[in-house]
Amino acid sequence: MSLPDRNNPYSFNEYLEWRKNVDYYADDPFLQEMIRVYAGPEAERLDAEAREFSKKVSFRWRDFAERISTPENRPYMMHYDGHKNRIDRIVRPYEVEVMEKEVFSEGIFSDKTSPWERFVKISLLSQNSEAGVLCPIACTWGMVALLETYADSPETRGILQHVKEGIDGEFAIGSQFVSEIQGGSDVPANLLEAVEDGGTWRLYGNKFFCSAAHADYAVVTAKPTGSERAGLFVVPMWLPGDKEREVRNGYTIDRLKWKMGTVELPTAEITYDGALAYPVGPLDRGVANVVGIVLTLSRLVVGMGMSGGMARGLREGKKYAEFRTAFGLPLIYFPMAAGQVARMEHFTKRSIAGSFKLYADFIELPGGLAPGLTAEEPLELKRRRFNIRQLIMLQKITVASDANDMSRLGISVFGGHGVMEDFSSFPRMLRDGLVNELWEGPRNVLLTQMHRDFLRVADWYPPAEFVESVLAGAEPAIVQEFSRELAELLSIPHLFEMNERTLEICERFDDFCASFFHAYQDLALSEAESATGVRGTKAGELVKG
DSSP states (O other): OOOOOSSOOOOSHHHHHHHHTOOTTTTOHHHHHHHHHHSGGGHHHHHHHHHHHHHIIIIIIHHHHHHHTSGGGOOEEEEEOTTSOEEEEEEOOHHHHHHHHHHHTTOTTSTTSOHHHHHHHHHHHGGGOOHHHHHHHHHHHHHHHHHHHHOOSHHHHHHHHHHHTOBTTBOOOEEEEOBBTTBSSOGGGOOOEEEEETTEEEEEEEEEEEESTTOSEEEEEEEETTOSSOEEEEEESSOTTTTTTTOOSSEEEEEEOOOSSOTTSOEEEEEEEEEEEEEOSOTTOHHHHIIIIIIHHHHHHHHHHHHHHHHHHHHHHHHHHHHOEETTEEGGGSHHHHHHHHHHHHHHHHHHHHHHHHHHHHHTSTTOOOSSSOOOSOHHHHHHHHHHHHHHHHHHHHHHHHHHHHHHHHHHHTGGGGGOTTTOSHHHHHHHHHHHTTTTSOHHHHHHHHHHHHHHTTTTSOHHHHHHHHTTTSOHHHHHHHHHHHHHHTSSSOSOSOSHHHHHHHHHHHHHHHHHHHHHHHHHHHHHHHHHSOOOOOGGGTTOO
């Protein structure tokens, strides 16, 4: 019976106390099991590393991330100092600068860090949904991979050292500036000009969407004078000795974007007026290199990161459903709420399992990522490389969409409190997730690219053989159905003719890609459950124990 009480004693403190003390790794047996399944002889050492790293992520960096995500702490520009000197200072909260320095000092891209250690650390960092650090991590990884392949001058080798191993204990941060006002994904339409003068390159023109604008170096696409093909350049944000004086390297930051999500991340419009730049790789292969290496790694991080973020959402939503009561019962005892939590758990576990499975194949790929689809190498290796390329795009669009669906489910579990920015992590996860769906190519662009890729390789990699390779171990009927559908979807030569047939194929291909990658994730989860003896939780089991 409820009677009037003007001093209502209800409190959320029990739930908040639990949330405050959660250790992302130590309290996640599923993640621990996945490491044991995939990390092999490294598992024991990696488990110890993850436990130490998680203590920083789960408490100190979590608190920093929550403080800097508030509207009053958004980055802003200070274009001039008090003496009318142009400085273009990006003003960010003290906490993000401290956290960024501490995170990059971990040497995530150092040769001393194993591939699995890198994966686990990025996945744990992603649970804080803090784009001000995570986006630079993705961009820096792409820069490292690019320079490992093409650094051929003292300057570019020095930049590689700075971002990968650090110099005097300071680790540099990378970014990538590709988009221009006339189009983001249409890189061949870039107009930024690269001018060579006596062996030195200078950039002139505008970039319209430059995230991680506070970085030390940027990978920039630009067209050499008189060329219709974009090249790739690495641009120092400051020349030696100028960072302390706040003198930029021949460019201005015109303004910061006002975004709906990833608000901690400075995203800018930039004008180059003679910035010193270093060419990287063949200047007629810039588009292939930026897409095949730089953007592909960023897409991989988006998939890894959003899978990691879902783990936090599941943990907090499930616990809240156990804590919060209505009509005398915990929410988890209501079938509708229990079903929502069970769906969240399935979203999360299959996404994490799929991320582990894909990453395991990625790090075993000889020679790493490569631009384009025409490399002269053994057929089996070409097919493996193609699998990874397609799966990274499939993971990016599928997990990004699933993470947003899961955020909506989580908000529903929290009820009216679910939309309160200072009550749970879900509103920020949803806002950031909507932005992450667009990073490194929106869904429609990647779907079109994948359809084109399948057609380009059909003579040496028939669709049915691709499906059989990716879903090896799945039920034969499932493999057969996906093979049949993909073959039919590739029956038209392209997706650029505006007619009813093309529109129908576009819609079906979108559905196919989501269902196909879900089948890949479910296969990964089934394999993991077989290896560990742990199976997923059904809705009716959530109320037990």
